[in-house]
Amino acid sequence: xxxxxxxxxxxxxxxxxxxxxxxxxxxxxxxxxxxxxxxxxxxxxxxxxxxxxxxxxxxxxxxxxxxxxxxxxxxxxxxxxxxxxxxxxxxxxxxxxxxxxxxxxxxxxxxxxxxxxxxxxxxxxxxxxxxxxxxxxxxxxxxxxxxxxxxxxxxxxxxxxxxxxxxxxxxxxxxxxxxxxxxxxxxxxxxxxxxxxxxxxxxxxxxxxxxxxxxxxxxxxxxxxxxxxxxxxxxxxxxxxxxxxxxxxxxxxxxxxxxxxxxxxxxxxxxxxxxxxxxxxxxxxxxxxxxxxx
Numbered sequence: 001x002x003x004x005x006x007x008x009x010x011x012x013x014x015x016x017x018x019x020x021x022x023x024x025x026x027x028x029x030x031x032x033x034x035x036x037x038x039x040x041x042x043x044x045x046x047x048x049x050x051x052x053x054x055x056x057x058x059x060x061x062x063x064x065x066x067x068x069x070x071x072x073x074x075x076x077x078x079x080x081x082x083x084x085x086x087x088x089x090x091x092x093x094x095x096x097x098x099x100x101x102x103x104x105x106x107x108x109x110x111x112x113x114x115x116x117x118x119x120x121x122x123x124x125x126x127x128x129x130x131x132x133x134x135x136x137x138x139x140x141x142x143x144x145x146x147x148x149x150x151x152x153x154x155x156x157x158x159x160x161x162x163x164x165x166x167x168x169x170x171x172x173x174x175x176x177x178x179x180x181x182x183x184x185x186x187x188x189x190x191x192x193x194x195x196x197x198x199x200x201x202x203x204x205x206x207x208x209x210x211x212x213x214x215x216x217x218x219x220x221x222x223x224x225x226x227x228x229x230x231x232x233x234x235x236x237x238x239x240x241x242x243x244x245x246x247x248x249x250x251x252x253x254x255x256x257x258x259x260x261x262x263x264x265x266x267x268x269x270x271x272x273x274x275x276x277x278x279x280x281x282x283x284x285x286x287x288x289x290x291x292x293x294x
Contacts (some may be wrong), residue, residue: 003203005029008153009062011078012097013040015235016124017068019131020096020157022047027156028153034058034288045058056084064153065093065257072099079107087115094150095137097263098178098240101168102249102254104141108167118146125181128235129234135159139177141169175251176243179262185218185241185282186265192226193289225283237274238285239278242269 005028010021013035021044024031030074031050034057035041041051055078059065065083069075075097083093093111094130096103101121108119120142130136138154138161140147142226147163154161164173209215225231235277252259268288277284 004064006153007032007061007289008148009034009052009058009065010044010049010068011035011058011065012068012070013044014070015128015237016096018043019128020066020068021049023131023134023156023276024153025049029153029156031180032058056086058092059083060088063091064149064152066096067092067093067126068096070097072103075099076103076107083117084114086109087111087117089116091115092118092120092146092149094120094122094153096122096124096246097172098247099171101171101175101251104171104264105168108163118143118149120150121170122150122161123170124157124168125174125177126159129221130159131157137177137259138162139164139170141165141167141171141173141217143167146224163282172251175244175248178241179248179259179265182245182265182269184216185222186268186285188219188223189285192223193286196227197291208243221279222283222285225281226286229286231281231284234279234281236282237275237278238269238280238282241282242266242273242278245269 007030008024009032010017011034013021013033021031021033021191025048031049032052033041034052034055045051053060067075075095097278104121111117111119120140122138122140124136124138126136134156135267136158138158139149140161151161164170193201195205205227206220210217245262246264248259249266272288
């Protein structure tokens with residue numbers, strides 16, 4: 001890949017993809033974009049992105065293809081049906097999605113076999129705010145050569161990018177991240193509900209615990225929202241945490257490890273989702289623990 005900035009192709013202009021694309025444009029990259037729902041493209045088109053009518057067109061016009069998609073099934077479909085059949089040698093795919101490590105390795109092998117494209121799995125942590133501010137944490141898997149390209153391309157997006165090992169290592173690390181985040185936000189929800197019921201001014205808890213061992217970004221963000229029952233705008237979704245917890249349980253079974261806390265978190269997240277909250281912000285988890293009148 002030449003010294004000049006490569007032309008990027010960004011697939012998935014959603015909650016995270018939109019601010020990421022805007023930052024890449026601001027950094028001077030040429031960015032081709034495609035989204036399953038074309039109406040979501042307008043803000044990035046207005047900022048200078050070029051809309052493509054198909055994934056195939058985007059792949060042919062771009063040197064580095066970046067994915068930011070919902071789940072393993074969507075990534076699998078687009079890679080197998082569109083990218084593998086239109087990619088060429090020397091191009092690189094960077095997957096920012098959070099998907100199963102086993103599928104990641106299979107898709108990376110398929111892509112190399114079909115068109116000799118490289119793969120970096122680079123899931124992110126930090127939410128919409130991190131994407132907007134360019135201070136995401138990125139955990140990446142891939143060859144040293146491809147990671148070096150990813151560092152340059154993704155520089156406008158991250159505070160730190162850590163090379164975790166070969167392809168798939170980034171996804172495993174993201175699962176570990178989500179185990180901590182999910183269990184954290186669930187205990188914050190039950191704690192906030194208890195505090196409210198016991199007569200504490202729950203709005204003061206995030207400030208009261210700031211800087212102590214109990215402090216965390218989920219406490220400062222979701223805890224504050226739970227205290228005031230402010231569930232909009234949606235910054236992340238219950239279904240995302242559930243997806244990642246289910247992957248954690250699946251990975252633990254394959255490795256022969258016990259993850260009882262994360263397994264229970266998956267059950268509680270599933271219960272909450274079954275009440276109609278899959279598309280809602282995890283701050284709504286406080287409703288799991290809030291008493292209602294009969």
